Amino acid sequence: MNVVENLEYNTERPKLHIPEYGRHFQKMVDQAVAIEDRDERNKVAKAIISVMGNLQPHLRDVPDFQHKLWDQLFIMSDFQLDVDSPFPITSKEVLQQRPEPLGYPQNHPKYRFYGNNIKRMIDVAVNWEKGDMRSGLEYAIANHMKKCYLTWNKDTVEDNVIFGHLKEMSNGEIDLASDGENLTESGQFLKNRQAKSNRSGGKKNQQRSRKKRY
Numbered sequence: 492m493n494v495v496e497n498l499e500y501n502t503e504r505p506k507l508h509i510p511e512y513g514r515h516f517q518k519m520v521d522q523a524v525a526i527e528d529r530d531e532r533n534k535v536a537k538a539i540i541s542v543m544g545n546l547q548p549h550l551r552d553v554p555d556f557q558h559k560l561w562d563q564l565f566i567m568s569d570f571q572l573d574v575d576s577p578f579p580i581t582s583k584e585v586l587q588q589r590p591e592p593l594g595y596p597q598n599h600p601k602y603r604f605y606g607n608n609i610k611r612m613i614d615v616a617v618n619w620e621k622g623d624m625r626s627g628l629e630y631a632i633a634n635h636m637k638k639c640y641l642t643w644n645k646d647t648v649e650d651n652v653i654f655g656h657l658k659e660m661s662n663g664e665i666d667l668a669s670d671g672e673n674l675t676e677s678g679q680f681l682k683n684r685q686a687k688s689n690r691s692g693g694k695k696n697q698q699r700s701r702k703k704r705y
Contacts, residue, residue, distance in 0.1 A: 508567045512546065520567045529573070536574040539564060602656055604643035605636055610660060617664045629665050630672060633657055638680050650674045 507517050519539055526532040543560045550556050558578045565572060570583045600610060612632050619625040637653045654668040 508569065509563055512543070512563075512567065516542075516546075517567060520564065520572070523574075524568050524571050532572075533574050536564065536572065602660070605639050605656070605660075609636060609639070613657070613661050613665065617661055629657075629667060630674075632665075633667055633672070634674050637674050637677070641677055641680050647677050 504514070505517075507514065516539075519542075523532060523535045523539060526535060540557070540560050543563065544550075544556070547560075550559060553559065555578075561576050561578050562581055565576075565580060566586070570580075600607065609632065612628070612635075616625060616628045616632060619628065633650075633653055636657060637648060637650070640648050640653065650673060651668060653674060654666070654672075658666050658668070
């Protein structure tokens with residue numbers, strides 16, 4: 492009966508600062524904080540760092556591996572551990588600072604189904620000198636635009652529609668309609684897409700058939 496009454500539940504235990512190390516490791520750090528002799532405390536802290544390195548072998552390839560371990564040790568002690576660290580001690584306030592918000596692109600293109608990368612490719616092509624290299628890039632862009640259009644809209648599209656969109660998105664700098672260009676047939680894009688779908692479906696079925704049933 493006494494054994495049951497003395498059981499510890501996680502809801503009644505102190506919060507783990509880094510749960511990945513576990514409860515027993517946290518107790519080791521707490522005991523190190525409670526040691527009064529500074530030399531003994533330094534010795535125990537180094538021993539804890541050594542054990543942490545053995546528990547996290549994947550961090551050995553990370554730059555400043557030892558520095559990271561010492562930072563984690565101070566975090567687990569809630570910055571109460573007073574030892575001689577071989578690295579500058581990061582303050583609690585610095586670690587709790589919120590990062591700056593990321594600057595997400597706020598552009599809203601008219602033809603979203605082409606994606607932002609197409610617009611970047613068009614801007615690059617416009618800045619190239621006219622010649623075979625630029626002509627090849629313009630044709631490749633138009634072909635990719637046609638493939639994107641067929642993916643998100645319908646099964647057929649006239650080349651003139653793609654040429655019109657390309658001319659509009661390049662501010663009139665690229666006009667393939669006047670050059671008499673012909674893009675890849677819509678059926679070819681759909682055929683390639685269907686073949687890719689069949690290959691991926693066949694691999695999944697093959698993997699299912701290989702699974703052992705018990």
